[in-house]
Amino acid sequence: xxxxxxxxxxxxxxxxxxxxxxxxxxxxxxxxxxxxxxxxxxxxxxxxxxxxxxxxxxxxxxxxxxxxxxxxxxxxxxxxxxxxxxxxxxxxxxxxxxxxxxxxxxxxxxxxxxxxxxxxxxxxxxxxxxxxxxxxxxxxxxxxxxxxxxxxxxxxxxxxxxx
Amino acid sequence: xxxxxxxxxxxxxxxxxxxxxxxxxxxxxxxxxxxxxxxxxxxxxxxxxxxxxxxxxxxxxxxxxxxxxxxxxxxxxxxxxxxxxxxxxxxxxxxxxxxxxxxxxxxxxxxxxxxxxxxxxxxxxxxxxxxxxxxxxxxxxxxxxxxxxxxxxxxxxxxxxxx
Numbered sequence: 182x183x184x185x186x187x188x189x190x191x192x193x194x195x196x197x198x199x200x201x202x203x204x205x206x207x208x209x210x211x212x213x214x215x216x217x218x219x220x221x222x223x224x225x226x227x228x229x230x231x232x233x234x235x236x237x238x239x240x241x242x243x244x245x246x247x248x249x250x251x252x253x254x255x256x257x258x259x260x261x262x263x264x265x266x267x268x269x270x271x272x273x274x275x276x277x278x279x280x281x282x283x284x285x286x287x288x289x290x291x292x293x294x295x296x297x298x299x300x301x302x303x304x305x306x307x308x309x310x311x312x313x314x315x316x317x318x319x320x321x322x323x324x325x326x327x328x329x330x331x332x333x334x335x336x337x338x339x340x341x342x343x344x
Numbered sequence: 345x346x347x348x349x350x351x352x353x354x355x356x357x358x359x360x361x362x363x364x365x366x367x368x369x370x371x372x373x374x375x376x377x378x379x380x381x382x383x384x385x386x387x388x389x390x391x392x393x394x395x396x397x398x399x400x401x402x403x404x405x406x407x408x409x410x411x412x413x414x415x416x417x418x419x420x421x422x423x424x425x426x427x428x429x430x431x432x433x434x435x436x437x438x439x440x441x442x443x444x445x446x447x448x449x450x451x452x453x454x455x456x457x458x459x460x461x462x463x464x465x466x467x468x469x470x471x472x473x474x475x476x477x478x479x480x481x482x483x484x485x486x487x488x489x490x491x492x493x494x495x496x497x498x499x500x501x502x503x504x505x506x507x
Contacts, residue, residue: 183402183463185346185434204474221433223411226423230483237400237436239346248386260389262467265474270384271348271465273400273436277477300346302434304425308485310492311367311428313476314440320393322471329473 187300189217189286191238196297198242201334203253204265205276205292213278213293215301217286225283233307234280234290239300240272243338253334254325263320268338274299277307350463352380352449354401359460361405364497366416367428368439368455376441376456378464380449388446396470397443397453402463403435406501416497417488426483431501437462440470 193213195201202208215236217225228234246268249258261269279291288304356376358364365371378399380388391397409431412421424432442454451467 183348183350183465185348185436187346188433204471206473221411221425224424225426226412227426227484228423230481230486231426232479232481233477235438237434237438248384249389260391261387262384263388263390263394263469265468265471269466270351271400273348273466275398275400275438275468277475279477302346303432303436305428305438306426306482306485307477307480308367308428308482309477309480310369312440314396314442314470314472316395317470317472318393318395319469319471321390322469323393 185302187302188221189215189301191215191236191295191299191301193293193295193297195295198296199334199336201296202294203329203332203334205278205294206329207332208292208294210291211293213290213295215288215290217288219286222286225286228304228306229283231280231306233277235275235277235305235307236301237303238274238295239302240267240269240274241300242296243267243272246270253332254329255321259321266338273302348465350402350465351384352378352464354378354399354458354462354464356456356458356460358458361459362497362499364459365457366492366495366497368441368457369492370495371455371457373454374456376453376458378451378453380451382449385449388449391467391469392446394443394469396440398438398440398468398470399464400466401437401458402465403430403432403437404463405459406430406435409433416495417492418484422484429501436465
């Protein structure tokens with residue numbers, strides 16, 4: 182058993198589980214604020230040199246999990262780990278967002294597909310050499326992923342932050 | 345306070361904290377096995393359609409954290425959240441690896457920069473539309489990241505899985 186605690190709170194325009202964008206790709210331009218708790222501010226030094234950051238957060242609206250789910254972008258059941266659905270054994274969400282600026286422990290970010298008041302667990306700098314891959318196959322999402330910008334969530338997961 | 349528990353164990357050739365590769369980019373070709381615990385096998389359906397997967401895991405060798413660190417790839421202190429150092433308030437590691445095949449709950453993966461016997465927390469499919477970014481600035485890592493394939497860790501973090 183591992184215990185974790187929030188280092189901040191993510192504020193976004195999305196106050197309800199339904200009608201949310203699916204992934205940052207469906208949330209282009211949507212602005213949010215990541216409020217970092219003051220004891221952690223010293224860790225933000227140098228972060229403003231990065232145009233993109235990876236947010237790891239808690240899917241706080243989700244409860245329990247199923248090992249097969251029908252994702253928002255599909256019509257048939259898929260294995261949970263082949264999806265980004267929020268109800269997971271360890272409900273950790275991952276979104277790469279654009280970082281506009283940092284002021285007094287508040288990170289102004291864009292392309293946010295995250296529920297309002299989401300507890301933040303970690304921030305990592307996005308580095309293409311580490312995080313971007315080439316020659317990628319993406320299974321059942323190969324077709325569906327191209328439509329993500331036009332799709333919205335519904336309430337099927339209790340929490341519906343990801344595809 | 346949030347509690348999490350491992351869904352599997354990551355087996356790799358790296359049994360010591362020093363002399364590890366820095367990031368998957370420094371571990372090209374290195375093979376490992378991700379052993380998923382049997383109660384979670386049903387969640388692996390459809391995952392074999394993806395060439396790359398994102399592993400979220402516990403930096404189990406790391407203890408405590410400092411908000412400023414001298415990263416492996418640099419000579420001066422940087423804010424913790426502008427680095428991928430393993431000693432973090434919530435010690436969650438993130439590596440995107442290549443998935444070769446899945447047999448009996450064992451995932452054969454490549455480009456592994458992870459310590460042997462690392463507890464696995466989650467797997468997400470890597471999807472370029474969600475996870476790959478363009479027009480990226482990467483701050484202090486802009487120069488250093490290009491040398492990552494030639495660099496190794498040392499023991500400075502107690503656990504030294506990331507740059």
